[in-house]
Amino acid sequence: MNRLFSIAAMALIATSTISLPANAQMGWGINVSQAQLQTRINAGIRSGALTRSEAKNLQDKLNRITYLEARARASGFGLSPRERNSINGQLMRLKNDVQRQLTDSDSRYHSRFGRHFFR
Secondary structure, eight states: OHHHHHHHHHHHHHHHHHHHHHHHHHHHHHHHHHHHHHHHHHHHHHHOOOOOHHHHHHHHHHHHHHHHHHHHHHHTTTOOOHHHHHHHHHHHHHHHHHHHHHHHHOOTBBBBTBSSSOO
16 A cells, blocks of 8 residues: 555656756746746846846846747747747846846845945
């Protein structure tokens, strides 16, 4: 009985790990990445870590990627592996851009002399 339970558990684990890449291939990975980037941009705006121009630039890039994805999906055949790789590459570059902008010294609350407006 115990052996049967462990075999069933291993089969369940193997099945769940095999199904994860299939979910990513269906575009869920792209949608999740887009949602995470949108959340990070919004958080940067709320916290003041992003300036207005930084936030606009990042949001424009995310909107462009979303448009390209929608246009590729509208072809009726879903995303080809080439389109998927291209979109994932663009999302990774944008993720790096967001991280760099969030951690740079620019802030919505800095004056041009480097002092905080609000203390």
